[in-house]
Amino acid sequence: MSPVPRQLDIEQLIEDLTIEEKISLLAGKDFWHTMNIDRLNIPSVRVSDGPNGIRGTKFFNSVPSNCFPCGTGLAATFNKDVLLQAGELMGKEAKMKGAHVILGPTCNIVRSPLGGRSFESYSEDPLLSGHAASHIVKGIQNENVVACLKHFVCNDQEHERKAVDNVITERALREIYLKPFQIALRDAYPKALMTAYNKINGVHVSQSKKILQEVLRDEWKYDGTVMSDWHGVYSAKESLDAGLNLEMPGPTRFRQAIPTLHSVQTNEIHRDVIDENARAILRLVNESLKAGIPEDVVESPNPTKEASDLLRKAGDESIVLLKNEGNILPLSKTAIKGQEKIAVIGPNAKAAQDSGGGSASLNASYKITPYEGIESKIIEGGNSISLDYSLGAFLDRSLPDVGNVLFTASGKKGINAKFYKKPPGATDRGPHFEEFVLSTSKIFLSDFKSPELKPGELLFYADFEGIYIPDETGEYEFGASCLGTAQVFVNDQLVVDNKTKQTKGDAFFLGLGTQEERGTIKLTKGVKYNIRVEFGSSPTYTLNKAALEGGGVFFGIRIISTAEEAISRAVEVAKKADKVILVVGISKEWESEGFDRPTMDIPGHTNELVDAITAVNKNVIVVNQSGSPVTLPWINKVQGFVQAWYGGNELGNTIADVLFGDYNPSGKLSMTFPKRIEDNPSFLNFASTNGTVLYGEDVYVGYRYYEKVGVEPLFPFGYGLSYTTFELSNLVVSYDAENVNVKVSVTNTGKVDGAEIVQLYVSQVNPSINRPVKELKDFGKQFLKAGETKVVELNVSVKEATSYWNMYYNKWQSEKGKYKILVGNSSDNITLEDEFEVAKTTYWLGL
Structure with missing residues (x-):
């Protein structure tokens, strides 16, 4: 048996620590570490960036890391088991980097395609975001590493992110933006939370008593550690009073020993406030000690086959097939009649777009480009198909x-x-x-x-x-x-x-x-x-x-080459090819922490490239890499379209796995792809205007808006094709006062093994207030051999299935009446329907 990690006696330490030592605990020692108190054997805690991989403590010449698919890609798997396994691998690799705390996952809402960190979050839907976050958190903490869920709350844009005041109704705040955090705390209980940079209704979150005390501590009964985002503290007294336990990074800007001690001695800051914040830091130390990381750990990579296999599995399942006219996909690895030629064209073909930019970016241990992945499949097939390549268009900023x-x-x-x-x-x-x-x-x-x-x-x-x-x-x-x-x-x-x-x-x-x-x-x-x-x-x-x-x-x-010259060379290559794979999209230079995208368009001359290629070759498959939607004006001109996200280390292999049918695509869109940015519900109210942004779409985010106003998107939320076909049947709904149980038979009616995602939505029949047409309440992924039938069972509590936030009572309200159970394989393809009934109206608070 491994030895039981030592634990600090927190209450004894609160007595033994001097007031100066307690104050010193409330801010970081440096960029990655909390303060240690050697006199009382209180160690330092190391944190590391980790939304899609564990960087460690170095930006320059860092120890290589495994890069996971981006958040929106992981959510597109709709696979809770894979998310759990990804979290466990993150936890293992954190210990190899000596990190007790992973600064992630990120579960803000993809409010707009333009958000700089949309790729780092999971979804436009709060339930999918919450389930993705909770399973990543569970996996991380199964390894006794602390997950720090971020950014609490409404860090949904980068423009003036430290200054912007997000003006939002309490209903939208509760139903959309706080809900993923609520689900993650309920189901996985991350031991740490990171506050957002922004204000909500006039108050910075990092010093908001309403958010950090009334909601988080009092209502949700959270007793984990709350830390700031880096340089996201704006006061001493207000942030301490609100329960922001840890200012990061160090050395402190606001909690210097002399002025903070003076505020305590003059009763500006109560001694109990210092003690309570210090307790939270000591609780974090105790949680961190459970990982058993040696103090002299040397950061190391994890170049194992097991890690690569999981990265590839997660990447395979994240990819979404959105168009497949004439069954142009999957491609064959061998020529059917004589020698065949495939042209691989595009700015992302020989580039490895492993992640978006900012704190999610890291030194990936290896990267497989799409061209390399495709080339390996051709080699497997015996080289009876030849490859040609052309850049076609520049993407680099x-x-x-x-x-x-x-x-x-x-x-x-x-x-x-x-x-x-x-x-x-x-x-x-x-x-x-x-x-x-x-x-x-x-x-x-x-x-x-x-x-x-x-x-x-x-x-x-x-x-x-x-x-x-x-x-x-x-x-x-x-x-x-x-x-x-x-x-x-x-x-x-x-x-x-x-x-x-x-x-x-x-x-x-x-x-x-x-x-x-x-x-x-x-x-x-x-x-x-x-x-x-x-x-x-x-x-x-x-x-x-x-x-x-x-x-x-x-x-x-x-x-040096003009756009016309680059496109012309690509057109000549495309003319000679039997099929063209166009690998396009954006990159971390365009989608990154620190700024928002100015438009939804792909920058440069990619659209002209696609138009020119489709004019000379009708067998065109486009692979798009982006963490959020891009404008696709040429979508009707191509036969195949694949959304591949930022795919981590294995991105090239996973793209090739799907293109050549070694993996039957099973991903579903974690957000709606609108036809144009003007259709997005946040269009009129995105980005700061003189320091303010109005969340004017209220609860109608993503598919909730498109369905309510009847705007047809390009591709709906939850949508994704397969190389086989599925049928949902035999819906059975049972319920009592507490829970709704749903069973549905899923049959693979095609000739290829594959996986289907069953999506459960709920709609109130006669609501007393304006509500979305329907809302996602659970989902389940089922793998089926060709011709096989299995039963998928989904469960949701009545209060979660039916409640909305009542702003008059300031409580959740589950209203009596009838509700529809809607089951399908995307938000716009509901094939089964039933009802259940709530006998009486109830109100509730908490998790």
Whole structure:
């Protein structure tokens, strides 16, 4: 038996701790750790970003991590078991990174396709969001790692996220935005919560007594630890009084020892408030001790087959087949008549769009591109099908990362990085003091440390070098943006100057860096060129002296080509092909924490590319990678359409699994795809206007709105096709005063094994107030062999099935009367219907 982890005696410690020590516990020690009190043997707790993978404690040169499909993709599996297993793998990998707390999952609502972190959340529907979050949380905490559910609550946009006041009715707040958190607390009880940056009805959530005390602590009886988002604290007294236990990161901005102690001594802050907040931190320490992580743990990756298999399974199940005219899919791995040719075209074909941007982004241990996945299937089939490729259109917002195409002087793939105390050209520069081989040219040095640098010493220099061999002869564009200064040299010739010429831009986290400066030079195919970037750290930055620690530099290379030239080359490739796979979408440069998308359109010339390809080849399948909907003006011109999300490490393999039928697609849309952004219910009220955003759609979010007003979407919530067919039959509904039980037979009526998702919706027959047409209340996924029939059983409590928030009584109300049970395989395909009845009206609070 493993030893029982030690536990702190919290009440004894509350007596033993000095008031100064208690105050010190209420803010982080640094970016990733809570404060330790060695005198009383109170250890520090380590946290790590983790919405779709466990980064660990480093941005620069971090230990590689396994990247999971993005949140909206995981929710599209509609598979509670897979979500649980994903959480368990996250928990295992957190311990390998020495992290006691995972900062995730994220279960905000996908209120708009434009939300910068929509990809990181799960769904437009609060029930699906809540079930996805609860199963991820269960899995994480099964490994004795703490899950920190975020962002509590209404962090549904990035525009002015720290300042915006979300004006919202209590009903919408309860029924839509708080509901996922309520479900997760009820079913999985995450041991930590992270507050949102924004205000709700005039008060920042991190200091809202209504949200943190009245709802969370008093009504929901939550006694876990509540921490701020990073730099999401706006006061000392108000946040402590509200029960924001932990300010992150450290060192503190608002809870400094002297002013906080003064506030206690002058009775501005009650001693009981300090004690209660300190208790919550000690409870977090006790929960963290259960993981048994050694204090001297060395961060390590998890390059196991078991991890890759689960990432692939989750990715396979996340992919949604949305169009399959003429059964163009699945593709065959072998030619039926002689030699066949498949053209793989598009900006995402040879790019690995593993995740969206921001805190969800990490150093993935490996990435399979769609082209690589497709190529592997052709090889399996004996190479009787040939592949051709063309880029077709550019997607990059800045010039692309070249870490995977540069190599060092010794022949190793990557970029050689050498760090110096003195700038280039200094007569006494001396030898470098650190050296690394980096896998990326997106180099963020905010947490770069070296024993050769004194504490607080931020001034240093670095040379990043690699050898580049062009695939084509032509004019090439080089670019660099920085938080610091940077110059790019090709064979010692200066090509880009972001040192003497700097313009404010939005590069780097929170947009503190420069615009990308560019320069051009002619390169010859096959010739080796030495690329050197000379970088000076953040103190050399000419635009902002309050930069982030060491700063950083992003640099890239691309052959110069007009959109017309790129499309023309792709058209010639498409003309010669029997079938075309177009891999399009967006990327973490366009969908990221820190900003919202300006439009729902795919940026650049992708739409023109699709139009041009479909004009010369009728057998076109489009694979789209995005975390939320994009505009698809050409959808009627293509025969196949697959929504592949951001797929993590295995994205290329999972796309190929579905395209070639090694996995029969079973995903369903976790959000509605509108025909145009103007159809989205939040269209008139998205983004901050003078510091305010009105949640004017109220409870009519997503399919609730489209159904209520009769607007036909492009693809409805819960929709997804299969390579087989299913029939739902024999609906049996039984109920009592507490619960509704639903049984339905599911038959695979086709010739291929596959999985169907049974979706249970409830509708009130004669509501006394305006309510949605129907609301999702449960779902179940069933795998069936061809011709097989199984019974799916779903259960929901009467109060959850029927209640709405009554703003007069400030309680949930389950109203007497008749309700419809609606069962189908998408929100717009209800095939079975029955009724149940509630005998009397009741009111309730709590979980």
